[in-house]
Amino acid sequence: MHKNIILQYEIEQWLYKESELLDELNFDGWYELLSEEISYTMPLRINQMEESKPDYSEATLLFDDDSTTLKLRIDRLKTDMAWAELPPSRTRRNVSNVKIKEMSENEVTVHSNLLLYRSRSTDTTADLISGQRKDVLRKENGDWKLVSRWFLADQTSLGTRNLAIFV
Amino acid sequence: MTTTSTKQVPRLDEMTRSELIQYLKDTVKPEEGLIPSYIFSHPKVYELEMEKIFLRDWLFVAHKSEIPNKGDFVTREMGGQSVIVTHGADGEIHVLLNVCTHRGMKLCRMDNGNQKNFTCPYHGFNFKNTGDLIGIPFQKVVYGDTMDKSKMGLKEIRHAVYADLIFATLDADAVSLDEFLGDIKWYLDLAFNRAEMEVVGLPQKWNVDGTWKLGSDNTISDSYHTLVSHGSIAKLGLVPTGDYSKYGYQIYTGNGHGLNLGMPNPDGFAFPESLIDEYKERLSKDQYDILKQMKNMIVCVSPNIMILISSMDLKGQKISQTSLRIWKPTGPDSMEISSWVLVEKNATEEWKRLSEQAFTLTFGASGIFEQDDTENFTDITQNSKSPYHLQENIVFNYTMGMHQDQVEDFVGPGIVYKDKFNEANSRAFFRNWLDQITAE
Numbered sequence: 001m002h003k004n005i006i007l008q009y010e011i012e013q014w015l016y017k018e019s020e021l022l023d024e025l026n027f028d029g030w031y032e033l034l035s036e037e038i039s040y041t042m043p044l045r046i047n048q049m050e051e052s053k054p055d056y057s058e059a060t061l062l063f064d065d066d067s068t069t070l071k072l073r074i075d076r077l078k079t080d081m082a083w084a085e086l087p088p089s090r091t092r093r094n095v096s097n098v099k100i101k102e103m104s105e106n107e108v109t110v111h112s113n114l115l116l117y118r119s120r121s122t123d124t125t126a127d128l129i130s131g132q133r134k135d136v137l138r139k140e141n142g143d144w145k146l147v148s149r150w151f152l153a154d155q156t157s158l159g160t161r162n163l164a165i166f167v
Numbered sequence: 168m169t170t171t172s173t174k175q176v177p178r179l180d181e182m183t184r185s186e187l188i189q190y191l192k193d194t195v196k197p198e199e200g201l202i203p204s205y206i207f208s209h210p211k212v213y214e215l216e217m218e219k220i221f222l223r224d225w226l227f228v229a230h231k232s233e234i235p236n237k238g239d240f241v242t243r244e245m246g247g248q249s250v251i252v253t254h255g256a257d258g259e260i261h262v263l264l265n266v267c268t269h270r271g272m273k274l275c276r277m278d279n280g281n282q283k284n285f286t287c288p289y290h291g292f293n294f295k296n297t298g299d300l301i302g303i304p305f306q307k308v309v310y311g312d313t314m315d316k317s318k319m320g321l322k323e324i325r326h327a328v329y330a331d332l333i334f335a336t337l338d339a340d341a342v343s344l345d346e347f348l349g350d351i352k353w354y355l356d357l358a359f360n361r362a363e364m365e366v367v368g369l370p371q372k373w374n375v376d377g378t379w380k381l382g383s384d385n386t387i388s389d390s391y392h393t394l395v396s397h398g399s400i401a402k403l404g405l406v407p408t409g410d411y412s413k414y415g416y417q418i419y420t421g422n423g424h425g426l427n428l429g430m431p432n433p434d435g436f437a438f439p440e441s442l443i444d445e446y447k448e449r450l451s452k453d454q455y456d457i458l459k460q461m462k463n464m465i466v467c468v469s470p471n472i473m474i475l476i477s478s479m480d481l482k483g484q485k486i487s488q489t490s491l492r493i494w495k496p497t498g499p500d501s502m503e504i505s506s507w508v509l510v511e512k513n514a515t516e517e518w519k520r521l522s523e524q525a526f527t528l529t530f531g532a533s534g535i536f537e538q539d540d541t542e543n544f545t546d547i548t549q550n551s552k553s554p555y556h557l558q559e560n561i562v563f564n565y566t567m568g569m570h571q572d573q574v575e576d577f578v579g580p581g582i583v584y585k586d587k588f589n590e591a592n593s594r595a596f597f598r599n600w601l602d603q604i605t606a607e
Contacts, residue, residue: 042533046369047278060368060508064527068482072403072528076535081398084538121545156278157372157503161541163533 004100011110011137012098014144019093022166027074030166035138035145040065042151042167056152062163063151077164084164090119091165095133106139107147114151116167118160127160129153129167176558179211187211188605197598200566200590204556207378208548213499215604220470221246223338223603225347227472227493228252228262230507231331232365238281238296241369244495246337250324251275255297256283262335263298264322274321278369285321298323330359332491350420350580354428354466357458358474358489361438362445363512367523370492370505373532377544379471379502380600382494385540387425387467388417388592391567396539405479407433410588415462416574417589418581423469423599425581425592432462437478437487439514453578467592469599471495481525486518488526500548506531565590565597 014033021030042063048055065073076082094115102109116129136148151167179187191212194203206212226245233241234254241252242265249265251274267274272289275282284301286293293302298321306314326335327344329352334344341347348355358364385392393412394401401408412429419425436459438446447455466474471494478487492506508526510519529536550556568589577583584591 044369044371047276049277049280057368060371061523061527062371062532064524069524069528072405073535075403076399079399079402081395081402082539083396083399083542157374158532159374161375161545162373162538163531164538 007103007108008098008100010144011100011108014137015095015098015110015112018146019095023091023093025088027077031071031074033146034067034070035140035147036067037147038065038067038070039148040070041149042153045153045156047156062153063167082164084162087121089165092117108137110135110137114167116165118165120161129158129160130155131167174558176554179205179209179557182211187215188607191601191605194560195597195601197565197594197601200564200569200594201562202565202597204551204561204563207380207551208500210499212604213496216496217247219604219606220600221496223336223341224470225327225334225336225341225344226470227332227468227491228326228335229333230364230366230491230509231260231328231333232512233279234260236281238283239279240275240282240296241279242275242277245324245335248337249273250335251285252333253296256295257297259297260326260328260333261296261298262324262326262333264324266322267292268300268319268321294321330355331364332359347422348424348468349422351424351426351466351468353454353580354418354420354426354464355468355474356450356454357461357464358466358476359509361450361454361458362442364489364509365512367508367510367519370507371532372503372505374497374501374503375541375544376501377541377548378500379494379496381544381547382473382502382504383467383469383471384593384596385543386465386473387596388427388590390417390427390429390465390587392543396543397536399539400535413586413588415587416577417584417587417592418577418579419592419595420581423596424467425595426464426466427587427592428457428461429463429587430457430460432460432478434462434478434480434485437461437485439511439518441515442511442513445513457579467596469596475530477529479525479529481521481528484521486521486525488522488529490526490530500552565593
């Protein structure tokens, strides 16, 4: 039990640290947290009959990234022509309900909720992106690295003008 | 102290219908390349658009591959109205008003599925996927012999298919789809008839505080914005810098439809080599010659469809992607974008997978091309809302390319200009738009 509490604390702190890096636009710092093998995906939420769950489709992905394409996104944000984030959105990632689902010596599967507040330009109404994360973290050279992120938004039609941010 | 200015803001909302139409005719001057700001957000203009365009034109509702089997359906919107597009038990496609004929309840709230029947959640009226009313709870008790079910079927919306694209119109008197599309069909063939195409998954949807017209306007003529709006992509070396997006043709085919065709492709053939026989068989020789040289193609089918073929290097492999989107108006100053990705059905799984990934990375909701466009649409729309724009009649400049002559020796149909840096297509689009909304 003691060991589990420490692991829970460690993983939560990792997720908070990740949020902080993204909210502070430290994308290089964030990239350091990712495993080279990362799979970063966001399926499409759909309206389905209760009996035909799941109510999402993995045939359509809103993010479908690996370490190469994530690096590309970050490099793009660093050019002075990435207009979608000039000036950058103010984001606040609230991560909660952190539940470790599976664990081994080197790997944990962790589910959490994300409530991402996004204020863009002079907008007085902010975008809220709410959803579920399913992450896999692996110990690489003593540090937890993100091997897989799966994010499912709670909207079928996104109430934000683009996904120029990370989820 | 009071000001003595004599300036007045034209009150479009206090004008009669014919005064408003006259005001539009006086201020929108497509042939002079002068497009006034107010048309991009004024509620009175939007009312006219809804009535004269979206209740009249042929609108895209689905691709046939989305409903391959009997019972398959998708729900879509057209002209602010939900419709169910079904592959009926009779083997036919039906576009049905998603409105129970009893008391107006929305019958189906699912995005897609497979159902023989649709049962109304309000009182349980039961309709076949062909639209026929087949069941009413306690019919004998509550109606006796007075209810004729055969007259109470779901309202069937007129539809037609071209290149597996299912279009529907809310206007029973509209010209045929064939006539509406006209010569744009030659180019639709390149996108959707070059091979057997299939939709991957379901459309992505996201919402932008910008008017739908800016989407269509950008689609039909604007390769020029690529240099700056998408300058970050060139800086990363994913596309060439400078005037790469200039080369090719700008083509207008009438009825508000047109395209920009980027060619030649310095990287060579952008489509699966294994399908060359299929392409050759399905396309004319002239069409295949264009496909061979194509770098990209951006087609606007009025009022609000964008079709995009684009090619790039991804992970060391040359790959093309094909997508279709609609700029669906959700208000005078807002739209929902729905975007479908399509692949060649007979391509290898690896090729399909990479093509989908290229789409998501570049033109999906998170696309690195896509993102920057939405900023432009949002800010232009917001600017146009100020009454100052009406007071001063602020107009935007669409005169680019007026000095250029058409080319006569292009193999495809339409009014054709060499090179894509031109606003001729936007001038034609807004002429068509103006004629539509000012039609008596």
